[in-house]
Amino acid sequence: MAILKLNWYLVVKRSSCSFLGEQECSPYKSIRWLSISPSYSRLIFTNFFSITLLFCSFEQNLLNMSIFADKLILWYRANQRTLPWRDNPNPYFIWLSEIILQQTRVVQGLPYYLRFVEQFPTVQDLAKAEESEVLRLWQGLGYYSRARNLHTTAKMVCEKHKGIFPTQYSELLKLKGIGTYTAAAIASFSTGERVAVLDGNVFRVLARNFGIFEDIGSGKAKKIFTQTAQELLPEGNSAEYNQAVMEFGALHCKPVNPDCPNCIFQVSCYAFAHKKQQELPVKIKKTKIRIRQFDYLVWEHEDKVLMKIRKEKDIWQGLYDFDLVENMDFFETDFGKKMEIKSVSPIFAHILTHQKLNVRFVRLEIKEKAVFEQIKAEKGLQVFQRTEIEALPKPILIANYLANHFF
Numbered sequence: 001m002a003i004l005k006l007n008w009y010l011v012v013k014r015s016s017c018s019f020l021g022e023q024e025c026s027p028y029k030s031i032r033w034l035s036i037s038p039s040y041s042r043l044i045f046t047n048f049f050s051i052t053l054l055f056c057s058f059e060q061n062l063l064n065m066s067i068f069a070d071k072l073i074l075w076y077r078a079n080q081r082t083l084p085w086r087d088n089p090n091p092y093f094i095w096l097s098e099i100i101l102q103q104t105r106v107v108q109g110l111p112y113y114l115r116f117v118e119q120f121p122t123v124q125d126l127a128k129a130e131e132s133e134v135l136r137l138w139q140g141l142g143y144y145s146r147a148r149n150l151h152t153t154a155k156m157v158c159e160k161h162k163g164i165f166p167t168q169y170s171e172l173l174k175l176k177g178i179g180t181y182t183a184a185a186i187a188s189f190s191t192g193e194r195v196a197v198l199d200g201n202v203f204r205v206l207a208r209n210f211g212i213f214e215d216i217g218s219g220k221a222k223k224i225f226t227q228t229a230q231e232l233l234p235e236g237n238s239a240e241y242n243q244a245v246m247e248f249g250a251l252h253c254k255p256v257n258p259d260c261p262n263c264i265f266q267v268s269c270y271a272f273a274h275k276k277q278q279e280l281p282v283k284i285k286k287t288k289i290r291i292r293q294f295d296y297l298v299w300e301h302e303d304k305v306l307m308k309i310r311k312e313k314d315i316w317q318g319l320y321d322f323d324l325v326e327n328m329d330f331f332e333t334d335f336g337k338k339m340e341i342k343s344v345s346p347i348f349a350h351i352l353t354h355q356k357l358n359v360r361f362v363r364l365e366i367k368e369k370a371v372f373e374q375i376k377a378e379k380g381l382q383v384f385q386r387t388e389i390e391a392l393p394k395p396i397l398i399a400n401y402l403a404n405h406f407f
Contacts (some may be wrong), residue, residue, distance in 0.1 A: 014321070030370055066067035068232055069233070069234040069241050070239060071265065073234075075248060076248070078304065079251060079252075080244075080248070081106070083106070084113070085113070085152075088231060092122065092164075092165045093122045093152075094185065095165065096116055096117065097109075098318070099149075099177065101113075102182075103353070104148060105143060109141070112140075112141055119137060122163075123157050123163060124154075124158055124170070126151065129152040131148065134147050134150065135319060136392070139399060140396040140399070144178075146177065146319065149177025152176045153175045153178065167187055168193065169184060169193055181198055188242045192236075192237075192238060194235075194240045196226065196230045196242065197245070197246060198225055199407075201250050202245050202250025203281045204230055204281050206229060207225075208269060209229065209268065209270060209271070209372070211280050212224060212281070214282065215282050215283060215285070216281045216283050222327055229245075243363055256278075257275055258311060287353075288356045289356055290354060290355045291358070292326060292327065292356070292357050293328075293357075293359055295359075296321065296324055296327075296362065298323075298361055298364065299364050299372065300342070301365075301366045301367075301369060304385060306381040306383060307320045307322055307381065307389070308320065308322070308374055309382070315395075317353065320394050320398070321395060322361070340364065342364060343363045346360075348401075350395065355395070361401055389402065
């Protein structure tokens with residue numbers, strides 16, 4: 001068991017590190033070394049500890065696991081935030097909150113959650129909605145595939161589960177857009193199923209407390225963290241514990257500037273003892289940022305504007321934007337040299353997870369209706385009245401431009 005190994009490490013830490021000549025070593029480093037060097041580990045135990053002490057530590061290990069959970073739960077009861085989805089174990093509301101809060105801070109996601117619950121109070125209401133309606137309500141949160149998966153899953157629940165949202169971990173994993181973390185959260189929070197949650201906050205709390213140096217992006221780390229998290233779950237109170245460990249990571253054991261001087265685990269925390277807070281958890285893989293140059297052409301005729309829905313498998317699929325010239329200066333094209341320019345915006349830098357967009361908006365006034373219709377046909381664009389544009393689902397970049405520079 002992972003936790004038992006961690007606590008055995010506490011017994012042999014000084015001796016194994018001294019024998020290896022290491023100034024500091026993590027629990028898992030010692031465990032790996034001991035597991036491949038049984039003869040030397042026996043030597044360490046014989047020279048520094050009695051066999052009685054080693055085997056008596058087993059019961060203490062179980063006690064340490066309980067103390068860790070108890071401390072977290074007590075901290076949580078005193079410090080938890082008041083959040084609407086915590087007041088109701090309805091799996092539909094829990095699911096909505098978890099999908100909205102993926103890659104999103106609570107302060108940003110909470111207004112979206114409240115709007116979704118108001119507009120779609122049941123999973124049946126969400127399933128009946130048009131995709132464009134869901135995307136419009138999602139506008140500004142980013143990661144729009146989450147919204148599309150949300151809509152698809154709602155329809156799956158109505159078609160395959162008769163509108164009753166599943167609560168069992170194994171059944172939840174069969175739904176689109178629900179992975180191991182989200183399934184564990186729904187199952188645990190709604191029915192108390194004994195399954196551990198493992199999100200970025202939990203990775204951080206466990207890595208720092210127990211000195212786990214495996215890259216959290218690796219399959220090996222996933223197994224180690226999953227086993228450790230599962231073994232820490234208290235019997236009969238997994239829901240509150242899971243909420244507690246996530247909340248502790250979000251509010252106290254933060255990525256930057258964790259509140260170590262006032263931490264309940266200060267005495268036992270590996271990262272605090274070895275000043276490794278900023279190194280843990282380890283995340284080696286870094287995605288290369290793609291830089292893209294966008295020139296948006298805003299074709300206008302009287303009170304009409306040409307726009308298009310993004311259908312290709314790229315960013316913002318299903319959302320509306322303007323005619324786009326990418327990675328080419330529009331003003332250097334033969335077409336651009338002939339057009340009458342109404343205005344040109346500054347270049348806006350828009351940051352996505354793995355992309356940086358440098359975006360410019362070029363407003364083009366077309367006086368002749370026939371030319372306007374020709375551009376529409378050639379480029380596959382749609383005509384919208386200015387008053388219609390507000391209701392369209394759009395990337396937040398487009399929405400902000402329209403609000404600040406157009407209307």
